Amino acid sequence: MKTPAELTELFRDRGLKVTPQRQCIFRLLQGNQVHPTAESVYGAAREELPTISLRTVYQTLSDLQHMGEIQQLDLGTGSMRFDPNTDAHHHMVCHQCGKVRDVYAEFPGIELPRGRDTGFAVTDVEVVFRGLCDECQPRTRDTRKVRYG
């Protein structure tokens, strides 16, 4: 995603007004690594602008997505996640808490097997690693917390 300053320029160029709501969302998204939902962006934005509406948050996120500035991810956690990182990368999702982390790696071996599947024009490849994050793993042998016998 571009910086808030660059987004300001981009919006103005397109004839869109740069409101405090939009600026706030730009700021909340920049460098954001937690893949927030619309609801959680809304929650954070309300700390600054208590009267901002959820509708405006959805609208601005949708605008940014259509401009290619953020990515909308459906990782099966119930709601869409928004990712300001538009570089090619993959994701890791915790089964339990839904936490998402970026995975920066290229997997050159991934392509459709030739022969069958002809006619399918692939545009994107997503790799999703699913499992348990550090916080959600059972810690039976963690001596800092529990000690039996």
Place this chain on the structure above:
Amino acid sequence: MKTPAELTELFRDRGLKVTPQRQCIFRLLQGNQVHPTAESVYGAAREELPTISLRTVYQTLSDLQHMGEIQQLDLGTGSMRFDPNTDAHHHMVCHQCGKVRDVYAEFPGIELPRGRDTGFAVTDVEVVFRGLCDECQPRTRDTRKVRYG
């Protein structure tokens, strides 16, 4: 997924009754390669049992999933897809029509980069190929259908 006969046995063993509705769904799923939604299983089941309820379809699909007989896939097409194929495999999804096809291939190179990301215990890796299926591709050069000049 096990065969309908084996599922019958499995259900009985667990004290579950083998009703015509359940048998019908077993049959509809066996060998099914189209990754149906609950709604489309419902549609097909009603041809045989016109009074079957959508609720019963959801219930039976959920039972089968909890028994590990089918897989529930969220591929971002709006509703869950049900896959009787429980072997390790991946998927191909059409952006336009939502059609899903299986991809049988192993991608040995896929693993989390070491060093960072310690503490994340990966249990599954999903690869999703997205693009346009043969039917949804624009056919500008298909001489069978259009010929310019």
Place this chain on the structure above:
DNA sequence: GGCTAATCAGCAATAATTGTTGATTAACAA
């Protein structure tokens, strides 16, 4: 300063899925 887009509150709508309830049916074990 004025035009006009953006936002707001306050709803309604949608779509997929799950829950509920009370009556009826039928599977299966004894």
Place this chain on the structure above:
DNA sequence: TTGTTAATCAACAATTATTGCTGATTAGCC
């Protein structure tokens, strides 16, 4: 064959994420 009990049904309501609408108000920007 019969009794117990689970399964199903119709007919709802509830939920959650998201989008749409409306009319009034605000405020960005030329």
